[in-house]
Amino acid sequence: MPYHFVSSLLFLFLTSILPLSQPVKVEVVTNYGTMIIQLYDETPLHRDNFIKLVKNGTYDSLQFHRIIKNFMVQAGDIRSKHATLTDTLGGSDLGYRIPAEIVPQHFHKKGALGAARTNNPERASSSTQFYIVQGRVMNDSLLNHNENRINQFLASHYAVNDPENKPLLDSLDAARVAKDSILVKELTSKWTLRSKEYSKFERYQLPEAHREVYKSIGGSPHLDQNYTLFGEVISGLEVIDALATVPTNQRDRPTTEVRIISMKILP
Template identity: 60%
Template sequence: MRIITSLFLINIFSVFLFFSTVEETKVEMVTTHGTIVVKLYDETPLHRDNFIKLAQDGVYDSLLFHRVITGFMIQAGDIKSKNAAPGERLGSTDLGYTVPAEIRPDLFHKRGVLAAARNNNPTRASSSTQFYLVQGIVHNDSLLDYEQGRINTRLRQHAMMNDPEIKPLMDSLSAANRRRDVAVVNQITSQLDSIERSYSKIDKYIIPEAHRQVYKEIGGKPHLDQNYTVFGEIISGLQVVDSIAAVQTDSRDRPIANVRILSMRIVEK
């Protein structure tokens, strides 16, 4: 009897574990070019929960895809874009808070992923509202090697920004920028460039072989890996991303004809 009870408990636990594993949050994004459905990763709970709340509150409804670059990505989430005039500069507005970075080595910028935009802050915290969907391109090995170099350049820059020994120089650069002292800015920038070329206080990043295969088969944008938070992926509607990425844009990458998010809603939890 004791054995039967133990087996019953094991079976109940297995069923619970199965359902807790397969459940995922899906968000339906209806746009003027069609409908996209994304699933949100449980591995990035801060970004998942923030995105769910914004969608439920209707924050994204009527916002524009304000930055579109074919072969790269489509970006939305600027709060000001809802009522933006034609040609107005967009891309700098959100809700005024940030989401702590959740950069994971297993989540990468393959075609179709959802990731968080951000400014050049030292903690790599994400914008409260701005996100992008990756279109990307297919890569070969030589291009992946080049992109790997770009990843490591960004990682060096991030490490330098947070290095206590370099912080005084970074503070001086910020102060010179505020004063608009071009001569001092150029001088400090030159110093930092020289330091960066020989900076070695990071572990060199190597694109995992499994990631390389994905980039060679379906494409993506690997140079963003390990620098921006990836927190979901498209499970339906990749063709909509391609359609939006193909629109005509101005010199600031804003679509000439508005491309709008009509609505967002949670379709499964």
């Protein structure tokens, strides 16, 4: 019997008795309840970074420093572990960024786990800061409106990365450095119009399957295709609702302590 035939039979036998690898699940214990998050294998850079941070205990005792009801809850500022309720948070992480991994089939339904980021041209993610979507239930009219918002974000992204627009952006940066307020205002107006009218990209349409989910459990669709999603809550959606009801100040900072007690990788 040929060797390659024996090897094939052995492979088929082993795959029939050995379990396939399962998506990684993370238990998130908060002072408002426990959630189970499943990480996406399609975003390996974000998945592996999150696993590393969970195993290192980076998230243990951090606060949810930004909460917006009917939108999302955000955590991961490493300064929040020892911060008071009056400290300004949201600007700290571990100092590196993760390249964007924006996957078309991932969308901002309720429970989606996303990577926070600055407004950088690469859409690279914060090393530690993340958000979990609460959102709200949508109808077709709202979804159409959000589809337009998605494409506005995409137009801005592609415009800022278009080499043809570099001279204008360089001039705007130079005017800001020179503190020439009149020129800054003029160039900003010109850039706003150019990015709004930018059309050299394929416009995004919300898939019907995504629309149905948004119309049933809700979410925040305007962020689709612009932020990396790398997991979702598969147990404990009610905890998100509990977190979202916490009173906040004008900066969306909770006025009472909302804390991650611990995170761990489930076997």
